[in-house]
Amino acid sequence: MHLGTEFDLYAAAALDDADPDETRFNLDALYLNHLVEEPSPGRYRQHDLIRQYAVSLAGEDAAAVARLLGYYAHTAAEAGTAMAAHRKPPCVIAFDRPATMPDLSSDRRAAEWLATELVNFTVCVDHAAMHGYAEYAISLSHALHPFLRRHGHWDRALEIHRTAAQVAHRKGCAAGEAWALTDLGAMRLLTGDYEPAMTNLTRACELFGELGDPLGHAQALTELGRAHYRRGDYPAAIANLTHALKLFDEHRERLGTGHVLTELGHVYYRVENFDAATTCLTEAYTLFGKLGHHLGQAHSLDRLANVRGRSGDYAEAGAGATRAYHLYLELGDRQGLAHTLATMGRLQHRTGNFDMAMEHHRHAYGCYRKLGDRLGQAQSLNNLGRVLHSVGEYEDAVRKHHRALALHTELGDRIGRAHSLCNLGRTAVALEDYPASITCLSEAYEIYREVGSPNGQANALTYLGGARHATADIDGALAALGQARQLFGGDRAGHAEVLCRLGSIHLDLGDLAAAEGYFTEGLDIAAEIGAVMSVADAQSGLGRCLVMMGRVEEGHALLGDAVATYRRLGLLGRACFLSGWKHETPSGPKPEDRTLDSEEDP
Known part of the structure; x- marks a missing residue:
């Protein structure tokens, strides 16, 4: 009667409606008579022929199947709570909590058990959706989301959440539909399917608002804020995240507050408000520390490392990134590991450790590729191209940046497209293709200006100043570099870059005193x-x-x-x-x- 291929003692006990001791005795008898196998300790399965014969004898037993679905729904909910305590169940499961369950009290134990049972969950969701057990499909989808997202099972997550959203809509379960759409939108965002993600998340916000569910609404707003950030709409991202933060604070949901502060800090970093970014991320890290939430600490440390790196505090940034990496490794968070490898690669690049930078970025690209994270792949390609540029491998750099440009364009990621164009324009200067450089950098500047990225504008203008200088357009070069200097704000490395370029121009002009000063x-x-x-x-x-x-x-x-x-x-x-x-x-x-x-x- 078990829906999957393997099962444990507790699932068998749920099917038999028996206590574990009695079930263990029965399983031992079956094992001794070669009717079940034990491929690993505590895991059982039947040979296909024996299974088919047993099914023909047993017939349909709806009550047993319902008990099995109830067991998996309850245990998955326990595991999901261990991994993301701020996510509340979207509906009440009809059957009582199983009398006996595996120990899922820690994040690690929960993740290990969920990984072992993953195939069974997929089968259970499909069976529940097709045979009128809608609440089980909805509950399993919701409970599994933190694990599926963190451990890279993105294709399976899309399948499960899509099924749950459809079932909930047919059943008229608005809460279930809202949570399934939130999770589906989040996964579509990760895989670069932006427009459907925005549609899902916007509808989820509407449903949570109609239901009067402020915490669900806050979660959907957080994901919607991330969606706007991915599209380069920073004002909308800040507005949604600030709204979510207010809702979490009002209802004293501290984990939710920490997660939103982390996302908000990252957006502030992108718009070069380094003080606000540092405040948000430091507050998030402190809050997660008090809650003993290591994943939240890892997220905030990685993002704080990026802020400190841009501010020139490389020692602190490196220490934070290393700490985040080990936390992600301990938690088995594959996307977090990829993000931190990219952070470490950028820091190594800025401090001149090119071989290590290449190694980190290649490793990050491989992680993103295995996950199916196309945005991460595009960003890694740009990172690799920048390192190749630094070591004079300009043709290889151009190839990497063109691949990144194609991915960002396909994803509709305007800010990523601007980064790729900026990189291509910079490398075109080194290849003495000045018309192509000016075209790429001018387009990049316009995108940065439209999305409100001062640092992006500053970088494009800096490289544009270099192209103008190389073509003897001294007035144009000085104008571009002067504007860049005003836009760099707290980016001290950017200021150093502009000053050196200004020094080079004045050196060419013979104004040695000004050159010396710069x-x-x-x-x-x-x-x-x-x-x-x-x-x-x-x-x-x-x-x-x-x-x-x-x-x-x-x-x-x-x-x-x-x-x-x-x-x-x-x-x-x-x-x-x-x-x-x-x-x-x-x-x-x-x-x-x-x-x-x-x-x-x-």
Whole structure:
């Protein structure tokens, strides 16, 4: 009578409506007579022929099937609560709670049991949907969502949530439909199916509002906020998340509050409001710590590492990302691991550890690919392209960025499309394809402006300034870089990049005093935040400037330091170029000298 292929003692007891001791005795007798197998301790199955014969003898037993569905629905609900306590059941299950159940009190035990029973759950949802047990299909869908989402079973989650939403709608269960649509929308968001996700989540918000369910409404608003963020509509994302935060706070749902603070902090980070981002994420981390919620701590630590990295606090960012990685590893959260690998890769890139950056980004890309996370794949391709650009592999970088551009465009992800265009424009400068560079960067700038991303605009303008400089459009270059400097806000690495580019322009113009000022300021910022590559770029520019001013000994010392850094980073072309300056005293800038690119994220 069991619907799946394998079962445990508790499921058998539910089918027989017996206590576990009696059921264990019966299973042992069946085992000794070779009528059941025990492929692993406590797991039983029947040979296909024996199973078919047993079914023919047993016939239909609706009460037994209902007890089995009730057992799985109750135990899945217990496991779901262990993994996400702030999610409340959408409907009351008709049968009493089973007298005996496995120990699902911890997050790890719950996840292990859910993984073992996953095939049975899928079969139970389908059977419940087709045979009039709607409440079981709805309850199982809701209970399984945290596990399916965290452990990468996204295709199965889409199937289960879609079935539950249809069943709930037919039955007229508005609460069940609202939760199923919320979960379905969340999974569609993860797999890049944005428009259906927005439709599902908007309808879920409407249903929760009609039901007067503030906590369900808050959960749907949180996911809707994430959807708006993915589409680059930051004001709408902030509005939805702020509304959700208010509802969770009013009803003292602290876990929900922590999750929304984490999402809100990430959006503030994207719009370069680093103070607000740090406040939200620090508050979330503290709250999760008090609640003993390790997954929430991991989420907030990873996002806080990104904020600190952009602010130049690389040591703190690295420590936080490492801590988040180990938490995700302990919890078995595959998407979290991929996110943190990407964070660590960006930090390694900014501090000049290119080999480690490549390793982290390749690993992250592999994780995203296994998950079916197309957005994560696109972001990883852009990350890999930026590292390849840094080591002079420009053609490979272009290929990565074009693949990322195609994915972001297919997903309707405007901010991702802008990142890809910005990267392509930057690499086109290195390949001396200046018309293509200006076209890509101009389009990227317009997208950043429309979605309200000051940092994105600043990066596009910075690279556009480099392209204008390379084509001798000095006024255009200075205008672009001046605007970028105003837009970078708290992004200190971005400021260092602009200062070095301004220094290079003034060096070409022969305004050595101004060039010295810009390079010195850029060097001070880069050294303070520990941006190794930016330090070398600033030393390169300042050293050449000092040599041209007649301060040869000082200039050669700086050039020697820059050459040593470039060699350590494997950038032999840059090292060879600067070595020439160490052995001669030129009277003016060399014609092949172009602004060196920095490695900051767009």
